[in-house]
Amino acid sequence: MKLVLAIYPGSFDPVTNGHLDLIERGAKLFDRLVVAVLQNLEKDPLFTVPERVEMLREVTRPWANVEVDVFGGLLVEYARHRNAQVLLRGIRAISDYEYELQMALMNRKMEPRIETVFMMPSETYSYLSSRLVREIARLGGPLHGLVPQIVEERIRAKVT
Amino acid sequence: MKLVLAIYPGSFDPVTNGHLDLIERGAKLFDRLVVAVLQNLEKDPLFTVPERVEMLREVTRPWANVEVDVFGGLLVEYARHRNAQVLLRGIRAISDYEYELQMALMNRKMEPRIETVFMMPSETYSYLSSRLVREIARLGGPLHGLVPQIVEERIRAKVT
Amino acid sequence: MKLVLAIYPGSFDPVTNGHLDLIERGAKLFDRLVVAVLQNLEKDPLFTVPERVEMLREVTRPWANVEVDVFGGLLVEYARHRNAQVLLRGIRAISDYEYELQMALMNRKMEPRIETVFMMPSETYSYLSSRLVREIARLGGPLHGLVPQIVEERIRAKVT
Amino acid sequence: MKLVLAIYPGSFDPVTNGHLDLIERGAKLFDRLVVAVLQNLEKDPLFTVPERVEMLREVTRPWANVEVDVFGGLLVEYARHRNAQVLLRGIRAISDYEYELQMALMNRKMEPRIETVFMMPSETYSYLSSRLVREIARLGGPLHGLVPQIVEERIRAKVT
Amino acid sequence: MKLVLAIYPGSFDPVTNGHLDLIERGAKLFDRLVVAVLQNLEKDPLFTVPERVEMLREVTRPWANVEVDVFGGLLVEYARHRNAQVLLRGIRAISDYEYELQMALMNRKMEPRIETVFMMPSETYSYLSSRLVREIARLGGPLHGLVPQIVEERIRAKVT
Amino acid sequence: MKLVLAIYPGSFDPVTNGHLDLIERGAKLFDRLVVAVLQNLEKDPLFTVPERVEMLREVTRPWANVEVDVFGGLLVEYARHRNAQVLLRGIRAISDYEYELQMALMNRKMEPRIETVFMMPSETYSYLSSRLVREIARLGGPLHGLVPQIVEERIRAKVT
Numbered sequence: 001m002k003l004v005l006a007i008y009p010g011s012f013d014p015v016t017n018g019h020l021d022l023i024e025r026g027a028k029l030f031d032r033l034v035v036a037v038l039q040n041l042e043k044d045p046l047f048t049v050p051e052r053v054e055m056l057r058e059v060t061r062p063w064a065n066v067e068v069d070v071f072g073g074l075l076v077e078y079a080r081h082r083n084a085q086v087l088l089r090g091i092r093a094i095s096d097y098e099y100e101l102q103m104a105l106m107n108r109k110m111e112p113r114i115e116t117v118f119m120m121p122s123e124t125y126s127y128l129s130s131r132l133v134r135e136i137a138r139l140g141g142p143l144h145g146l147v148p149q150i151v152e153e154r155i156r157a158k159v160t
Numbered sequence: 161m162k163l164v165l166a167i168y169p170g171s172f173d174p175v176t177n178g179h180l181d182l183i184e185r186g187a188k189l190f191d192r193l194v195v196a197v198l199q200n201l202e203k204d205p206l207f208t209v210p211e212r213v214e215m216l217r218e219v220t221r222p223w224a225n226v227e228v229d230v231f232g233g234l235l236v237e238y239a240r241h242r243n244a245q246v247l248l249r250g251i252r253a254i255s256d257y258e259y260e261l262q263m264a265l266m267n268r269k270m271e272p273r274i275e276t277v278f279m280m281p282s283e284t285y286s287y288l289s290s291r292l293v294r295e296i297a298r299l300g301g302p303l304h305g306l307v308p309q310i311v312e313e314r315i316r317a318k319v320t
Numbered sequence: 321m322k323l324v325l326a327i328y329p330g331s332f333d334p335v336t337n338g339h340l341d342l343i344e345r346g347a348k349l350f351d352r353l354v355v356a357v358l359q360n361l362e363k364d365p366l367f368t369v370p371e372r373v374e375m376l377r378e379v380t381r382p383w384a385n386v387e388v389d390v391f392g393g394l395l396v397e398y399a400r401h402r403n404a405q406v407l408l409r410g411i412r413a414i415s416d417y418e419y420e421l422q423m424a425l426m427n428r429k430m431e432p433r434i435e436t437v438f439m440m441p442s443e444t445y446s447y448l449s450s451r452l453v454r455e456i457a458r459l460g461g462p463l464h465g466l467v468p469q470i471v472e473e474r475i476r477a478k479v480t
Numbered sequence: 481m482k483l484v485l486a487i488y489p490g491s492f493d494p495v496t497n498g499h500l501d502l503i504e505r506g507a508k509l510f511d512r513l514v515v516a517v518l519q520n521l522e523k524d525p526l527f528t529v530p531e532r533v534e535m536l537r538e539v540t541r542p543w544a545n546v547e548v549d550v551f552g553g554l555l556v557e558y559a560r561h562r563n564a565q566v567l568l569r570g571i572r573a574i575s576d577y578e579y580e581l582q583m584a585l586m587n588r589k590m591e592p593r594i595e596t597v598f599m600m601p602s603e604t605y606s607y608l609s610s611r612l613v614r615e616i617a618r619l620g621g622p623l624h625g626l627v628p629q630i631v632e633e634r635i636r637a638k639v640t
Numbered sequence: 641m642k643l644v645l646a647i648y649p650g651s652f653d654p655v656t657n658g659h660l661d662l663i664e665r666g667a668k669l670f671d672r673l674v675v676a677v678l679q680n681l682e683k684d685p686l687f688t689v690p691e692r693v694e695m696l697r698e699v700t701r702p703w704a705n706v707e708v709d710v711f712g713g714l715l716v717e718y719a720r721h722r723n724a725q726v727l728l729r730g731i732r733a734i735s736d737y738e739y740e741l742q743m744a745l746m747n748r749k750m751e752p753r754i755e756t757v758f759m760m761p762s763e764t765y766s767y768l769s770s771r772l773v774r775e776i777a778r779l780g781g782p783l784h785g786l787v788p789q790i791v792e793e794r795i796r797a798k799v800t
Numbered sequence: 801m802k803l804v805l806a807i808y809p810g811s812f813d814p815v816t817n818g819h820l821d822l823i824e825r826g827a828k829l830f831d832r833l834v835v836a837v838l839q840n841l842e843k844d845p846l847f848t849v850p851e852r853v854e855m856l857r858e859v860t861r862p863w864a865n866v867e868v869d870v871f872g873g874l875l876v877e878y879a880r881h882r883n884a885q886v887l888l889r890g891i892r893a894i895s896d897y898e899y900e901l902q903m904a905l906m907n908r909k910m911e912p913r914i915e916t917v918f919m920m921p922s923e924t925y926s927y928l929s930s931r932l933v934r935e936i937a938r939l940g941g942p943l944h945g946l947v948p949q950i951v952e953e954r955i956r957a958k959v960t
Contacts, residue, residue, distance in 0.1 A: 002484075002511055025595055029566065031482055074941045085509065091571075091581075091598060101571075105603055105927030110942055115505055118571060118598035123443050123585055127265030141234045142270055162324075162351055185435055189405065191322055245349065251411075251421075251438060261411075265443055275345055278411060278438035283425055283763050287905030301874045302910055394781045425767030430782055447585035461554045462590055603923050607745030621714045622750055642831055644802075665915055669886065671802055725829065731891075731901075731918060741891075745923055755825055758891060758918035763905055 006030040006086035018125030022090045027063040039072040076111040091118040166190040166246035178285030182250045187223040199232040219308045236271040251278040326350040326406035338445030342410045347383040359392040396431040411438040486510040486566035498605030502570045507543040519552040539628045556591040571598040646670040646726035658765030662730045667703040679712040716751040731758040806830040806886035818925030822890045827863040839872040876911040891918040
């Protein structure tokens with residue numbers, strides 16, 4: 001029997017219902033799933049990294065084998081350090097598909113023992129991205145159905 | 161008989177011959193076509209929003225059912241406010257096709273009563289975008305055939 | 321005020337819920353919508369052309385401005401003969417997008433006065449095509465939610 | 481701890497080095513991997529289904545948790561019957577990517593409990609497909625490096 | 641100084657104005673350009689291979705360094721036999737781009753000394769293909785501007 | 801016999817093994833190949849333009865017909881000034897393919913006598929770009945196999 005640890009990396013600024021859909025699918029498939037927030041220096045974030053981690057912990061509480069963590073530097077080094085075998089990425093018809101493959105090939109070049117595995121979120125979320133959510137939030141548009149309830153409330157508190 | 165009001169949104173910095181080709185097609189199909197300039201805060205615009213509006217009014221004068229307007233905030237809220245049934249977008253083989261579909265699905269999610277409709281500009285303009293025009297303008301390259309005569313003159317006046 | 325007649329051409333072997341979704345959107349936008357079944361000689365059809373027409377008439381009965389017709393030969397000649405201004409085509413992220421644009425440009429070359437207009441079906445139907453329905457039907461798989469009720473019954477009667 | 485059974489379906493006419501690369505990756509990740517040969521009625525096969533199965537058994541012998549099987553009818557019914565949780569598919573930059581997503585969404589619609597998971601073969605095999613191998617075989621071209629040694633010998637025996 | 645021989649392979653059933661546009665560009669760039677008609681067994685050709693060759697010879701007469709030839713079997717073997725350094729292929733935004741790259745990589749795998757070089761026909765011909773021309777010809781549609789004059793006459797003579 | 805001068809333009813910040821692969825292919829095909837470094841004002845370059853030129857000169861020393869140069873302003877004006885007939889661009893399955901075609905069509909519009917010619921680097925480098933190299937360099941990741949030896953040393957000296 002194999003014990004597979006998978007890492008689901010991203011900015012999660014903020015976590016969307018599309019991310020959550022993928023987390024649920026990954027949690028069913030892998031023994032342990034680490035949602036890993038990239039500590040990068042974005043120009044104009046909506047939430048700080050600690051805020052994102054807190055919201056992710058809140059919304060992933062239903063899955064006992066899901067953990068939230070933060071990483072900086074190279075993803076493959078973090079994955080090696082965690083003894084992960086898998087990098088999990090979402091893939092959609094409407095998406096930066098080619099960029100995903102490019103990153104996956106580069107990561108394999110740097111660490112051939114770690115595999116990138118792609119899963120599809122529900123087609124209901126094919127239009128959804130954190131960037132779009134941030135845009136709509138800033139313009140005061142409706143976020144219902146796009147992000148978890150708790151994120152919606154935080155955004156409203158922040159923007160108002 | 162239906163009275164259809166369509167909105168053709170964009171930055172139009174500046175309006176190109178490709179935009180004009182699409183405006184002509186839209187003006188034939190819809191009862192009223194509103195060319196709506198997005199009042200965003202781009203980093204490095206070539207023309208101010210009032211200048212863009214003025215040039216658009218000049219070049220769309222031949223079509224009696226075309227109107228030029230400015231909007232800020234969410235596009236679907238502006239469309240609702242104008243009682244529009246249609247968002248018109250150009251679609252090209254060489255284009256950010258997937259981004260267009262993503263925006264259209266998101267707009268439908270926020271306002272299901274408004275439809276995004278795609279039309280093709282002439283293939284003569286398949287290479288043309290405002291961004292390319294700005295780049296060529298800044299490098300002093302030839303703009304003949306890419307933008308209307310009046311825009312060409314304005315750019316020459318501005319850049320020199 | 322403009323009176324716009326649009327043609328929605330296809331094989332419709334059989335009509336799917338994705339087609340129906342697009343017909344509903346087109347019926348709202350255009351004054352008259354003709355669903356035009358192509359009388360081609362496919363190798364291995366599931367339904368005859370008269371059967372397809374009958375089912376289409378049944379499922380489009382709710383829309384008073386929708387008509388079902390049959391055509392052979394060149395689409396643009398049929399459109400000219402019907403005095404149509406618009407060819408309506410569905411467009412999806414998962415689709416033969418480039419083929420659609422190629423056909424639209426060719427049709428414009430042959431008849432510049434007729435415009436091809438693209439609309440999106442609901443993302444719920446992004447995976448759906450008549451070809452997939454025929455395949456599943458032949459393998460005895462479940463068709464619920466993919467085609468209208470009446471088509472489901474006809475297929476069951478036919479395949480059993 | 482989870483016991484994950486994955487199915488890798490295909491025609492495998494013949495198995496290529498690209499397939500083998502993916503089988504190796506899948507065998508590392510999943511507890512059990514079933515290579516499932518589709519029993520369809522192709523017009524002009526190079527090998528019979530029993531011949532394909534025999535070659536697959538030969539080349540997958542190194543992996544103890546890989547099994548070769550044959551299936552007919554709907555893939556999701558076969559997967560359900562085998563109690564599989566995963567359908568494994570290869571994904572490449574040069575590939576029928578959109579078709580893959582379409583099939584995956586349709587399979588999910590028919591059986592939501594089974595996930596399609598995509599993995600990348602080595603970029604060395606990005607140009608490789610069974611169809612190309614059959615074409616080259618029929619024209620007497622060189623197959624070295626494209627298929628396993630044993631397949632190369634069988635093709636030579638067959639074509640000569 | 642280099643003497644470069646390039647091969648432009650295809651079915652040319654029939655030669656279109658898009659092919660001719662590319663031949664003109666290739667003839668300017670390479671010392672010698674061989675237009676090579678593939679002798680395959682298509683199911684339902686419009687013209688026989690000798691007819692295609694004859695028409696190609698007629699329409700390429702203006703270029704002294706262009707030659708028309710026929711080949712069977714593997715393209716790279718023919719190229720090797722002709723001592724060609726280059727395979728010339730047209731590339732368009734609306735085209736089977738990925739298939740082109742797949743063939744080019746496979747050809748390089750079989751013969752690394754021969755390079756595939758891609759050039760763009762005029763965007764005027766972005767919608768044009770031999771298959772579309774055959775379809776329109778069979779339906780009696782207008783071919784003016786799609787194929788050279790002499791091909792148009794031959795098709796009219798053949799179809800009537 | 802033709803004397804063909806080709807220009808291979810880019811930022812080359814820094815030159816990668818993928819660039820070098822393409823330079824080798826171009827040097828074989830064309831009489832003279834000019835690697836032309838664009839003197840733009842990037843926000844956050846890794847190397848200055850003179851440093852890039854120096855490294856390019858070092859790594860292209862093996863090819864006698866390759867020259868390194870710098871240009872500003874419009875590429876087609878530089879090409880005209882150099883009496884070049886060809887612009888050489890790399891093309892990959894994983895790449896900004898559509899942007900490449902758009903630029904090529906625009907360049908043709910401005911200067912129809914200069915052709916853009918596309919060649920494929922080895923599929924080994926399909927994941928490689930200067931941007932990715934800069935990212936990995938900044939995170940201290942391994943660059944072996946991605947860039948020439950001399951570039952690797954310079955980066956190490958710079959970053960440490």
